[in-house]
Amino acid sequence: MSARLRLSNVRKVYGEGSPDAYLAFDSISLDVAPSEFVAVVGPSGCGKSTLLRIAAGLAPASAGEVELDGRSVSGPPPGVVYLFQQYAKSLFPWRTVIDNVMFPLEAAPRSERRSLRERCSEYLKQVGLAGFENKYPWQLSGGMQQRVAIARALAAEPRVLLLDEPFSAVDALTRMELQSLVLDLWRENRFTAVLVTHDVEEAVFLADRVAVLSHRPTTLSEVIEVGLPRPRDHIATREDKRFLELRHHLMEALLGRLAPVAA
């Protein structure tokens, strides 16, 4: 199967051309198949978020190429939605919840607005926010704000959803709820998902494959098949022997105590 999202030899140099330029990462190549869920883990400061921003067309690569369905990406392409870690800053505080979700659809003709609004209500229901349509984002809790951002992402009907540590700013229980929510939505909507995180358990719990970035100079050190059965459950999956093996291995990789692969 051809790749939905393909990174070929992507390289990023921060402050290019200046004397204190430094190499963030180099030679990163990764193919993500349609409807696949790939997680990218790496130590903090390795440039994971930058890599995702390059994949989204939000930042230029210093070298290499990003392709979406075989077409080179130079700016944010339609069908790719980015879920930010700072969900609160990504929502529009002057818009109600439903109007935030409507945002990606406002290029549509006025005659369709009514049915689109109903669709957005439906997305809000899917993320568990039915009845919150007319609230403002700043009246909601952090977890609920990220749900609004997720509903807005769904409204854009993404082919690819890029998740940039989207659950790192919420409490542990809310994080698990949001993880399950994203898995459910991914299963129903069949979009391709790329998650960047430093939380190895989150990566293993959610993804089909986990790509591991090394310490600086950063490159892609390995890609691991998760192979855990779906649907995944926060209690059962996290007690699975395979889950613990993968967790062990990834922790070693991230903490810099690399052991032989026990795949």
Place this chain on the structure above:
Amino acid sequence: MRDRLLPRLLGILSIVALLGAWEVASRTGALNPVLMPRPSLVGLTLWEILVGGEFLGPLGHTLLLFAVGYGLACLIGITLGLLMGASPVIYGLFEPLVELIRPLPKSALVPALFLFLGIGPATMVTVVVLAAVFPVLINTLQGVRGIDPVLLDTARTFQCSRTRTLLSVVLPAAMPMILAGMRVGLGLGLVLVILAEMLAGESGLGYLILDLQRSFQIREMYAWIAVLAAVGGTLAVIFDWMDKRVVPWRGRA
């Protein structure tokens, strides 16, 4: 409730105390009762002005002039601020000009404006615009500059065009700052509208206050100053009320 009521009562108390002291000083002759007539007499005159509806004409004149000048200042300040914030070319084009005129006390331009705009409404409006436009412009520019990049990236990932980003993302996101600039502009504009009326007016509160002073109707002069104070206070209250409704997320998002 009591926590908020007490400071407010104390505030009223300080005003009452000042007026009381003035009243006593004027009665005993410690203050010249001709130059500083008793507040009770000024109050009586004020009452006559208000009841007779006499205040409506000059007040309307001043408010109209202010509304036109302030409205234009906001329109120009916000538009230019948005464009300067969004485009380096426009910024480069206007920044030196803005920095040249901005530090100038605008009242210094009044004699020059008389020369080519004449002594009349054109000069007065221009002075008000010049006074109020810069705080609005500078704040709009800073508001645009201070927008969180995440918000702009969000617009980009949803294929938002440049124009739509400017109008439906940048403008509302900069609104708290824009309103802060408009608040400063409001005060400055009011100062200059009164000054312009004193120098070039044929009616209005500023003209009237100066005219009463010249014809030595001191009590009336103070009464009209009180009307003017009420105008400033009312405008500030209206502005606060509007501010809360336009940017309810201020300080919360």
